[in-house]
Amino acid sequence: MALNVGQDFKQRWLDVPEAVRQAFIDDLHRVCNVLKPETNIQKWLEKDELAQQQSFETIERAYVERKAQLIEDARLRHQRALEQSLAKKRAAQADYAQALQFDETRQFAEQTQTLSLIRQNLEREIQTYTARYHKNPEGAALNFAKGMPSISDTAMLSELENVRLRLELEAETLIEQTVAVFRAKLQQASQEEIEYILKNSNFSTEKPKA
Template sequence: MALDVGADFEKRWLNAPQAVRQTYIDDLTRICELFSNDVRLEDWLSKNKQAQLQSYETIENAYAELKAQLLEEARIRRQHALEQSLAKKRAQQQAYIDDLQLDERLQHQAQTQQLQALQQQLSQESLTYSERYTTTPKLRFEATRNSVISPEIQHALDNLKIRLELEAESLIEQIQHSVASLNQKIQQAADEEIRYLLEQHSSSET
């Protein structure tokens, strides 16, 4: 007689667990024993009934183990994909924070240079005013003798002092604002990563 094993038998056979394939082979071997002349049918039927129960149990256990293995492999793949995603997310956030810190350093350097240039400018202007009103020994003598600074010089020095204070306060406020902005951006990036980790953890549990 012709044995019909169905479509795609080779694929189904190779995909079956080894324990299942061995069970099928044992069943076929047991069936082939019927062709032997010295086999008693009653003994074979009794033995076959017990063997079939064992075969069903073996096949069921083998497919249960295969299912558990496939689920574990799928879990590992999901975990690996999640770890890669988190690593990529952290790298992007770290690059973003590095860019922010670099930008803040450049701004701080620029502001420091501005302060130095302002200081040099004010020093030069102060020197210019001083030279303007102390160009002759007579003026120096009068200033020393009277120990009084003229209203014009005092006014110029007051203006320089006020200007220096205003420029310094403005630059200090800019630096404080930049530092506060950087801290806020870093905190925001950290909050986003924590929220992302919690969302991924919740989704993996479901």
């Protein structure tokens, strides 16, 4: 009698857990023993019931372990995929932060240069403006209309100094605002990364019960 094991028997046999294959082989040996003339059928039947129970438990335990291993392998693959995704996201955020810092540095340099030009122009205007005023020669009599207020050189210079200080304060405020915006953008990028990690790292690590 030919034994028909079906198609793709070799692949199906190799896909079975090692413990299951061994259980099948033991069962075949036990069946072969009953075919021998010297075998005591009654004793063989008594031992066969226990052997079948042990074989069934072995096969069931082997498949439970195989299922647990498959679940663990899937969890590890998911974990590696998540780590790779996070690594790519961190790299992208690092590139974005670097580009953002470069842009902010460029803008800061441009603003600093602009403020420096404004300061230089202001100083030139102050010098040009103050050059128009000089101390009157002693003894010179000027006939101004009565009641016309006079502005001293000291008051004029004080007012110009106040204008210069006000412009410098406005420049410092603009610089502080630029730095604050840059820090806010970096903080937002960090917060998005934390939220992404918390959202995608909750994969269950619970092992199946045997």
